[in-house]
Amino acid sequence: MTLLILGLLLWSFAHLFKRLMPAAREGMGEKGKGLVALGSLAGIVLMVIGYRMADGAVLWSRSPMLTGLNNLLMLVAIYIFAASGMKLGITRRLRHPMLAGVGIWALAHLLVNGDLESIILFGGLWAWAIVSVKMINTAQPVWDKPEPKPAKKEVMAVVGALIVYGAIVAVHLLFGLQVFG
Numbered sequence: 001m002t003l004l005i006l007g008l009l010l011w012s013f014a015h016l017f018k019r020l021m022p023a024a025r026e027g028m029g030e031k032g033k034g035l036v037a038l039g040s041l042a043g044i045v046l047m048v049i050g051y052r053m054a055d056g057a058v059l060w061s062r063s064p065m066l067t068g069l070n071n072l073l074m075l076v077a078i079y080i081f082a083a084s085g086m087k088l089g090i091t092r093r094l095r096h097p098m099l100a101g102v103g104i105w106a107l108a109h110l111l112v113n114g115d116l117e118s119i120i121l122f123g124g125l126w127a128w129a130i131v132s133v134k135m136i137n138t139a140q141p142v143w144d145k146p147e148p149k150p151a152k153k154e155v156m157a158v159v160g161a162l163i164v165y166g167a168i169v170a171v172h173l174l175f176g177l178q179v180f181g
Contacts, residue, residue: 001054004117007046008124014039015128019135047121056116066111067181073108074168077101079161087146088157095143096133103129 014036018025025032062070081101083090091097106126109118172179 001050001056001117001120003046004050004054004120005124007043007048007050008121008128009043010039010046011043012124012128012131014043015132016135019132019139051117051121054115054117056120058115059119060114062112062114062181064181067179070108070112071179073104073111075161075165077104077108078164078168079157080104082157082161082164086149086153086157088149088154092145092148096136099129099133102126 013020017036017039025036028035078101080090080094080097084097084101094100103126106122106129109122110126113119113122169179
């Protein structure tokens with residue numbers, strides 16, 4: 001569990017560094033982006049290794065209802081995450097669609113993974129997303145909503161989300177994880 005927690009802390013710090021220490025981050029210039037990316041990657045590696053090594057207590061198990069809800073939330077999370085980059089209609093209603101997508105993804109995974117390591121990983125990433133939203137809103141209270149995009153882009157995002165969802169399901173199945181119960 002130690003590696004999992006260290007990875008989560010490293011990921012969080014790398015992503016919050018700009019907000020926690022703006023002068024230090026600004027002083028790093030362009031090379032700071034590389035260091036943040038390296039910290040993020042190292043955090044992911046530690047989280048994956050720590051998660052796969054962990055053997056924590058199971059507090060709840062998946063059920064068919066929770067599995068179905070998880071799958072629906074995952075599709076929504078992928079769409080919102082994709083929409084953030086394309087500046088689609090949902091981004092006029094959600095100020096932080098990428099962080100919202102991560103939060104929904106984390107919540108969906110908590111529904112079907114009730115072991116301690118999952119609670120630490122997905123709960124920690126959910127908390128990171130919430131803290132990030134609060135820090136950004138505090139630093140930049142005014143939000144300029146993006147301009148609406150054509151409906152064709154919305155359709156492209158839905159199709160793209162379905163394709164990505166299919167790829168994620170395939171990867172889960174490849175690793176022996178049952179996505180549909």
